[in-house]
Amino acid sequence: MSSALRPTPHDPDERGHWGPWGGRFMPEALIAALDELAAEYDKARLDPEFVGEFQRLLRDYAGRPSLLTEAPRFAEHAGGARVLLKREDLNHTGSHKINNVLGQALLTKRMGKKRVIAETGAGQHGVATATACALMGLECVVYMGEVDTRRQALNVARMRLLGAEVIPVSTGSRTLKDAINEALRDWVTNVDTTHYLLGTAAGAHPFPLIVRDFHRVIGVEARAQVLERVGRLPDAVVACVGGGSNAIGIFHGFLDDPSVRLVGCEPGGEGVGSGRHGATLTAGTPGVLHGARSYLLQDEDGQTTEAHSISAGLDYPGVGPEHSWLKDQGRAEYRPVTDAEAMAAFRLLSRTEGIIPAIESSHALAGALELGRELGEGAVVLVNLSGRGDKDVDTAAAWFGLSENNTDNTDNADDAGASAAGRGSNERGEA
Amino acid sequence: MSRLDQLFEATRAEGRAALVGYLPAGFPTVEGSRRVLSAMLDAGCDLVEVGVPYSDPVMDGPTIQAAAEGALRNGFRLRDLFSVVETVASAGGHAVVMTYWNPVFRYGVDAFARDLASAGGLGLITPDLIPDEAEDWLAASTEHGLDRIFLVAPSSTEERIAMTAAASSGFLYAASTMGVTGARDAVSNAAPELVARVRAHTDLPVGVGLGVRSGAQAAEVAGFADAVIVGSAFVSQVARDPGDGGEAAVRALAAELAEGVRRRVAATG
Incomplete structure (x- = not known):
């Protein structure tokens, strides 16, 4: 140890x-x-x-080691894949x-x-x-x-x-x-x-380097837990990426396992095409911000452009340099998840598993649904559930129209699952 | 010998320090910055630092932050920088550019150096680029005949001062206090000590910045440094009186400071 x-x-x-x-x-x-x-x-x-x-x-x-929880009801919406959650949300302070x-x-x-x-x-x-x-x-x-x-x-x-x-x-x-x-x-x-x-x-x-090393424990624990639970390595490890600390922590446990796909989910905001997003690795260009060279959202004069995300924790126009390296090496892949997709996954996990995730982590959950459908029956997808959603209750209530003056018209989990499949964007309830 | 070398040779021959004034290009407007920079040179600055407004100015205090934000809001573009430098240089003024690194990196280091040189700029001050990371800038500055002005700070070790001085040309910029830019009532005690440490490693002229706003302070700094660098105080004059672009106030301040750098006061540090 x-x-x-x-x-x-x-x-x-x-x-x-x-x-x-x-x-x-x-x-x-x-x-x-x-x-x-x-x-x-x-x-x-x-x-x-x-x-x-x-x-x-x-x-x-x-409170480490954090638990590994299988999410079978959530996984019903993930194309037959098994979904395992690394429960960083259960750590003291909630992430x-x-x-x-x-x-x-x-x-x-x-x-x-x-x-x-x-x-x-x-x-x-x-x-x-x-x-x-x-x-x-x-x-x-x-x-x-x-x-x-x-x-x-x-x-x-x-x-x-x-x-x-x-x-x-x-x-x-x-x-x-x-x-x-x-x-x-x-x-x-x-x-x-x-x-x-x-x-x-x-x-x-x-x-x-320091921040990554202090988070390496996530991947070390998760790898052993998945091996013990499933008897083999996962097919994919999914994490949300703003600056990238929880992702780099869990990815490191699997960097030397070439069969394991490492997938970072970036904040796609209102869609990468809209220009209102924070998907630095997907849509950024090389630059320098806050002391390091990495991918960056910037204009052609090198002025940083604003990131947009429903998640305050992912709302950042830069990204950690090791992620830029992993992207260039092809060792990790990065894809955008929109606000609507993340919120649909937020609701789906809440209603199928009784776990309210952070909106940040909901980006990874949405990515896991998508990956599960790509990988198919029997695949094992490990998700870093980096934080709990208590802090996001107001944002979520406004999004789903759950305040006193609104009526929730999406009562069952199957609807939630359907919206996680990509039809969530018309469900936004403005408060 | 670069034109900055000639400039400092001349001020040393006169037995005085050089006066260096800073203003962001595009502040208050692109045209306004041309006029104010010309006024600064006309009223006594030996050299101007033309700043590049940048979205994330982590080394700047509220005055210069606000100026940079204003310039960007007014639509400042990097191409305006070269045109402002050209205006100053074609009137015979000496100009260097002070910029955070990302705009240069994004433009392309060699292309930036080429365009700055062809606009008549003399060099680049790089507050967030250390020589350790400057390989491409060392090459580009040599290629295009530009001086490279790196910074040293009170927290710099002797090894880093020596290494930074060896990488620099024109002059060396001594950040006299630990902190962001902004006018202060007193010039830090750390400044004369830092300059003395620098002189043990190099014959390059040493400019002192961060905090100077009056003729008396300029005289004090001139007692131990080769250049007195004034930024926020000029920017404040423009910000206070955007009507005529602050030209009258800028002239008055430049004249007061120019008188100060000719009236050396023995260092008290």
Whole structure:
């Protein structure tokens, strides 16, 4: 078990490059802090005491290993495939995000820093960070786009209850990208005392490596659980991709299993053709954002264009550099899932399995339905259910028209399944 | 010898620091930025930094962020940058471009260098490009005869200062405080110390930026640096008086600062 963070053949080069991707496109003022973090992590990942403490927290605090749940009633809509859910939604704080924040908070203490800043989109990473900071006695400031503070008001309250300061960001598109900009401005000003606890496997080296490694546990557990349950490897592993942290965590367990297809589901928003989406790997071009070279949604002058998604956690115009590498290598494939497809899968899982998924994870569920139908009878599809949907209840109620003034006209699960098959787009109920 | 080398040779011969003023191209409008940059040069700036408005300016404080957003809202395009530089250069002014890296990367590093050189620009200041990642820019700048101005910071190690200085030409940009751009009441104590550390590694001129807004501060910085770089204070003048594009206020500020860089004050740091 102490091998959890050990170097892999899939690590980037010393300066954080996977082929042409990654690296450090950052102000010189932050290079010393990035070097310090990289050096500390290089030591920590091989230090049995550090790894042991990380694993103890994952077990005794986060609740790992997370369960593997088969979803047979949901799978009835997936072309006869078996669907297995990796239940990251059952972790403490309700998503995979806790894995990374516990690891980075331990690193923060190891570096002797007392203050942590973070960005958040849906609020899941912010809540997880506030939680880890409360646990370890660290000061915590979370930057969150003003648009997101409105659509995720519950998580804002949770962060404040945990003792974090939440700062709404009103520049730019007022979403995740701008929250990262503001966190970087804070970091360059306060870098001596402050660790920037980045929440996704993106940004400048060593962040994509560190965040990935703290999430590798997802894939390691899932691979063993599927082998035990099914007696063989899955045919496909599906995860949602915004910045890409939960996806890279589960993919890593299967990178060396060439028979396993790795499928990332990007936020297709209103459809890639509409221009209103966040499908960076599907429709982006090479660029530099937030410190790394990766695929990016941008115009021909290199100005970042706005991402659009019903999911605040996937609403990001960039993506982690290792995903760009896996795409180019052909090792992973990426496809867009629209808002409507994701919401149909959200409802289907809720009604067939009694599990309300995060809207982010619902993109992966929609992808699994599609893949199951492609792969056919007897195929095994593993889905990373990266988070729970409690935070999304308002958004979902508005989407389905479930508020007091509306009547729900889609009462049975079969309808929900039909809409998951691609006819969900006409079901939007505006509140 | 590059034209920036000649510029600094001249100011050193006069026993003074150079005054460098920053304004984003396209702010308040493309035409407005031509006029304001010309006014800055006319009223005493030795060199202008023409900024590229960018959607995600992580090193900038509220003043320059707002200016960049305004320029983009008004429809600024990268081709306008080259035309603004051309206006300045064809009137005999010295201009370098300051830009975040992605617009250059997206345009094509060699194509950007080619078009900047043919517009008469002298070089590029790259706040989020470190020499470690700059292989294609090192080649393109050499090919097209442009100076490359990298940044050093108070947190830079001696090794990184030496490496950055070796990769730079024209001058070296010392970010005097840890933080984003914006006028401050006091120039950081870290600035003279950083400049002294830089001088142990290179004879390149050293410019100091981040925070200067008055003649007195300019004189203080001129006491230890080869160039005094003023950005947010100029942008504020334009933002405050968009009526005449802030030209009168910009001229007054440039004159005050130009007087400051000729009145060196012994460093207090």
